[in-house]
Amino acid sequence: MKRSLARLGGYLIGFASLFALWHVASVYLLNSVLFPPPGRVIAKAIELAQDGTLWENARVSLERIGLGFLFGSLIGIPLGLAIGSFAIVRRLLEPYTEFLRFIPATAMITVAVIWFGIGEGSKIFLIIYTTVFIVIISTAAGVSAVTPNKIRAARSLGASRAQVFCYVAFPATVPYILTGMRLAMGNSFVTIIAAELVAANAGLGKMIWDARLYMLVDQIFVALLVLGLLGFTADRLFRWGIYAFAGRYSPVT
């Protein structure tokens, strides 16, 4: 209780100093219309929240991230487990993973729009694409990091091979899976904004692009602020998940 209060206090002071620094830089150092102070940005954010545009754009972006991230993880985890468990699967799939992971999702935006259109399809494809390889690689790494003694102990306690997989190899890999997903979440934010900047009909990236056309600097900053907060929250949720499951022994973060 006392420790979590201290942690919360630390965050609050950290955020307060961030906003204070921002205010000082904007009002006293630069004093430019192109760099609005936090007060003006927050006022603009309230205005945009009241007329609904902020919620709508944030919801659209989050939904894309959420869906793509979910499907990407659902595809990546079993593939990673299979690659980590069976050498033959590793050899078969490594050309895919090792080839494709060096083609960044942002390079695929144009292709995605041509294939899946300007709507949700292309965005979700890109988020899946940006998620899946990181999750595969860290899951596979997690499987190979399970110490042989854990497997041997289970076998000599009477576990079948299937049980070893379900009750030993998989739970031992979970921290690695969560870490991979956490990294993928960061990439998803990068990818979705890039995709929405290039071609979209809604979303936080689209909001930034529209604001640019009319020189609405305040609105750009609202989008940036919201992105930062959403990313921070998503990452905290993940870290909390890792801690809740794996914090007791070997947090890989």
Added chain:
Amino acid sequence: MSLPVARSVVLALVRLSGVSKTFRSLQGSDYVAVRDFALNIEAGEFFCLLGTSGCGKTTVLNMIAGFELATSGSVEIAGRPIRSPGADRGVVFQSDDSLYPWLSALGNVEFGLRMRGLPRAERLDRAHRYLDLVGLSGQGHKHPAELSGGMKQRIQIARVLANEPQILLMDEPFAALDAHTRAAMQRELMKIWRTTGKTVLFITHDIEEAVILATRIGIMHAGPAARLKGIIDVTLSDSERERTDDRFIAVYRRVHAMIRDEVAIAMQRTQ
């Protein structure tokens, strides 16, 4: 005529005869760990296998555990050949990385019972009983990371005992503990052995540990291609199993005399 044979079959719980184990290195060269190895472990005894590092004593244990298969020869438990790991042979490892850190101490202890499909009530009952036996009453809710090295080894022992195996295979389980904890764990293990009457195969390179614990000590030649050099019976009473006791020292000297040359050979070979 058949009586002596029948008797020895009944008495020897684990029997190794003519066992060789060859490892192939990545470069393709062969390493013979043990050659023509023979050993009988009788039901109820506390057998210490003593040897220098690299003599293949862990290889012997791994073959009995079923983790590794003999290249030739026969490895049997209760007359049946060993082909894979099984719940009849409980293994206590030197390293606590064999524990499941995502499970509580209780979860670790009941793991084998859960895998084997015992009903929950019986599992918990047995797990608590063995946690009590190893001196971890009321600590079942803690996770391994919250426990000291000695306590983690106690969980390992309880986890194996809860499964009620025919033999305990212990691979230098106290080697990573500090001297005081190690001495305490040795006393605990003696107590547990006396309470449960389990057969134990205990691997160690520590003469003193072997003399404190064993009813018989098997001394191995230095590797490679190691065999058993000799077996020394330890008939000390509990009160005599003290480092300062005269009879303890006498046994220690006998064991030391037998292993001394092997240590010298092992040192030469590793240099």
